[in-house]
Amino acid sequence: xxxxxxxxxxxxxxxxxxxxxxxxxxxxxxxxxxxxxxxxxxxxxxxxxxxxxxxxxxxxxxxxxxxxxxxxxxxxxxxxxxxxxxxxxxxxxxxxxxxxxxxxxxxxxxxxxxxxxxxxxxxxxxxxxxxxxxxxxxxxxxxxxxxxxxxxxxxxxxxxxxxxxxxxxxxxxxxxxxxxxxxxxxxxxxxxxxxxxxxxxxxxxxxxxxxxxxxxxxxxxxxxxxxxxxxxxxxxxxxxxxxxxxxxxxxxxxxxxxxxxxxxxxxxxxxxxxxxxxxxxxxxxxxxxxxxxxxxxxxxxxxxxxxxxxxxx
Amino acid sequence: xxxxxxxxxxxxxxxxxxxxxxxxxxxxxxxxxxxxxxxxxxxxxxxxxxxxxxxxxxxxxxxxxxxxxxxxxxxxxxxxxxxxxxxxxxxxxxxxxxxxxxxxxxxxxxxxxxxxxxxxxxxxxxxxxxxxxxxxxxxxxxxxxxxxxxxxxxxxxxxxxxxxxxxxxxxxxxxxxxxxxxxxxxxxxxxxxxxxxxxxxxxxxxxxxxxxxxxxxxxxxxxxxxxxxxxxxxxxxxxxxxxxxxxxxxxxxxxxxxxxxxxxxxxxxxxxxxxxxxxxxxxxxxxxxxxxxxxxxxxxxxxxxxxxxxxxx
Numbered sequence: 001x002x003x004x005x006x007x008x009x010x011x012x013x014x015x016x017x018x019x020x021x022x023x024x025x026x027x028x029x030x031x032x033x034x035x036x037x038x039x040x041x042x043x044x045x046x047x048x049x050x051x052x053x054x055x056x057x058x059x060x061x062x063x064x065x066x067x068x069x070x071x072x073x074x075x076x077x078x079x080x081x082x083x084x085x086x087x088x089x090x091x092x093x094x095x096x097x098x099x100x101x102x103x104x105x106x107x108x109x110x111x112x113x114x115x116x117x118x119x120x121x122x123x124x125x126x127x128x129x130x131x132x133x134x135x136x137x138x139x140x141x142x143x144x145x146x147x148x149x150x151x152x153x154x155x156x157x158x159x160x161x162x163x164x165x166x167x168x169x170x171x172x173x174x175x176x177x178x179x180x181x182x183x184x185x186x187x188x189x190x191x192x193x194x195x196x197x198x199x200x201x202x203x204x205x206x207x208x209x210x211x212x213x214x215x216x217x218x219x220x221x222x223x224x225x226x227x228x229x230x231x232x233x234x235x236x237x238x239x240x241x242x243x244x245x246x247x248x249x250x251x252x253x254x255x256x257x258x259x260x261x262x263x264x265x266x267x268x269x270x271x272x273x274x275x276x277x278x279x280x281x282x283x284x285x286x287x288x289x290x291x292x293x294x295x296x297x298x299x300x301x302x303x304x305x306x307x308x309x310x311x312x313x
Numbered sequence: 314x315x316x317x318x319x320x321x322x323x324x325x326x327x328x329x330x331x332x333x334x335x336x337x338x339x340x341x342x343x344x345x346x347x348x349x350x351x352x353x354x355x356x357x358x359x360x361x362x363x364x365x366x367x368x369x370x371x372x373x374x375x376x377x378x379x380x381x382x383x384x385x386x387x388x389x390x391x392x393x394x395x396x397x398x399x400x401x402x403x404x405x406x407x408x409x410x411x412x413x414x415x416x417x418x419x420x421x422x423x424x425x426x427x428x429x430x431x432x433x434x435x436x437x438x439x440x441x442x443x444x445x446x447x448x449x450x451x452x453x454x455x456x457x458x459x460x461x462x463x464x465x466x467x468x469x470x471x472x473x474x475x476x477x478x479x480x481x482x483x484x485x486x487x488x489x490x491x492x493x494x495x496x497x498x499x500x501x502x503x504x505x506x507x508x509x510x511x512x513x514x515x516x517x518x519x520x521x522x523x524x525x526x527x528x529x530x531x532x533x534x535x536x537x538x539x540x541x542x543x544x545x546x547x548x549x550x551x552x553x554x555x556x557x558x559x560x561x562x563x564x565x566x567x568x569x570x571x572x573x574x575x576x577x578x579x580x581x582x583x584x585x586x587x588x589x590x591x592x593x594x595x596x597x598x599x600x601x602x603x604x605x606x607x608x609x610x611x612x613x614x615x616x617x618x619x620x621x622x623x624x625x626x
Binding site for chain 2: 132146155156157160162166249255256257282286287288
């Protein structure tokens with residue numbers, strides 16, 4: 001029996017998974033992310049945890065097909081992170097090489113965390129069975145991962161799929177975290193939806209159940225939509241208009257078979273797609289508009305599945 | 314000595330090239346495109362011309378590494394054209410298989426004409442030396458071709474790189490040829506620039522040399538810019554704003570090393586890039602904005618070079 005490890009390094013915890021080489025999950029666990037000292041303990045901690053698990057399960061190096069690792073920053077196809085990882089305190093480093101030093105003789109595959117989660121959804125989740133997938137993560141921000149011909153697209157500086165910063169509004173005056181204005185993330189992320197809702201509520205006095213909600217967030221908006229709240233529906237339509245248009249532009253560029261929508265916002269379920277698909281179909285160039293839509297299935301485990309899948313594919 | 318043929322099927326003529334397998338152009342020629350009877354003579358005509366040339370040059374089938382062919386329609390990676398080619402009168406057909414029947418024993422590689430021209434620029438033109446290239450053709454319309462890791466991206470329905478129909482303006486009221494509004498092609502193609510210029514001239518009476526020009530086209534606009542005409546410069550800036558923004562959104566998706574700008578509009582030369590690059594850099598997500606810009610070098614021969622290059626790569 002051969003084994004694969006998947007390691008998804010996040011800003012708070014590192015999610016880890018041990019899989020068989022037929023992608024059965026044997027065990028998953030987490031370790032805290034130690035961001036002290038510029039995050040210099042993270043890689044030794046991760047590799048130590050892998051070595052302990054190998055010992056515990058009596059797995060030798062030769063039984064390990066490889067370790068896949070995802071990190072929150074741009075990672076090129078040689079494992080280099082030219083911009084480091086701000087959320088981990090890392091400056092520029094080569095993630096693959098550093099892991100190889102700690103785990104001699106074991107194959108390491110490294111990629112950006114959003115890309116890896118995308119790959120997981122393609123390999124074992126909402127996009128299973130497709131080879132040309134755009135995975136969209138609607139969380140605090142908007143991330144993306146692009147899989148073409150079954151392979152993850154890294155891009156020339158490891159920044160392919162950074163779709164959250166596509167410009168979708170020329171009139172926007174508020175700045176995105178990136179310093180630009182009108183980024184997709186400003187409308188389609190969890191925080192973007194909150195912003196759209198607050199803006200809409202400030203426009204007039206139209207009654208809405210959202211006015212009585214303590215915290216207006218994406219969940220509150222979609223819950224109100226389900227109850228038939230008109231203001232919430234306007235907000236959801238605006239969200240769908242921006243996201244549908246953004247995805248249509250992506251479809252014209254890479255012409256995928258399917259979009260897989262994940263992240264916290266996607267917990268609203270299938271109804272979410274009902275706001276996005278019509279705008280997508282109205283905007284995409286006809287030969288590109290047959291792309292399907294599906295919800296992500298693996299949730300927070302997409303990263304570890306994707307890391308393991310990268311090793312096996 | 315081995316040989317390769319490149320065949321670029323256009324609506325009026327078929328451009329053909331005979332190359333050595335080290336990409337030396339031996340000879341290029343054209344035959345008319347016979348669009349009668351649903352274009353059913355085109356493939357036999359093309360293959361007949363290849364056979365005549367082989368006879369003339371005393372080249373046997375075993376001396377031919379392959380024939381690359383580009384056609385004006387979506388072509389998937391099996392050579393199928395699910396939507397045919399409107400400009401040739403073709404319904405759905407498999408270009409690769411039909412060519413193989415006419416040229417038994419010779420390897421055929423088929424792709425979309427704009428994609429093939431893009432590949433030519435990557436292989437032997439303005440993008441030579443790069444593996445991740447977005448080629449942009451600013452002609453009557455706006456076409457594109459995307460090369461990632463040295464390979465042409467076809468897309469799931471053969472429509473990758475159809476960047477002319479990305480939506481870049483939400484306020485547009487006039488329709489694009491595709492039936493949508495606000496497509497990049499409406500601002501950045503030769504006809505788009507003419508449209509922008511006529512719109513600008515109709516806005517007020519500001520003096521401009523363009524008011525005395527018989528035919529206002531892209532050349533007239535850029536010629537006037539060179540002479541310091543303020544109205545023409547406004548038009549060029551608007552063109553650059555739309556194209557720069559569109560290319561920035563593409564950069565966020567596929568993160569290329571270089572954009573290669575070709576087509577009739579690119580005859581304006583390096584000054585054209587001066588209108589596009591600043592808007593690109595202001596809009597692209599920081600890790601993606603290092604992409605270089607270059608002008609296409611092969612002109613109308615990009616297609617035959619690209620066809621030959623596809624066979625050899």
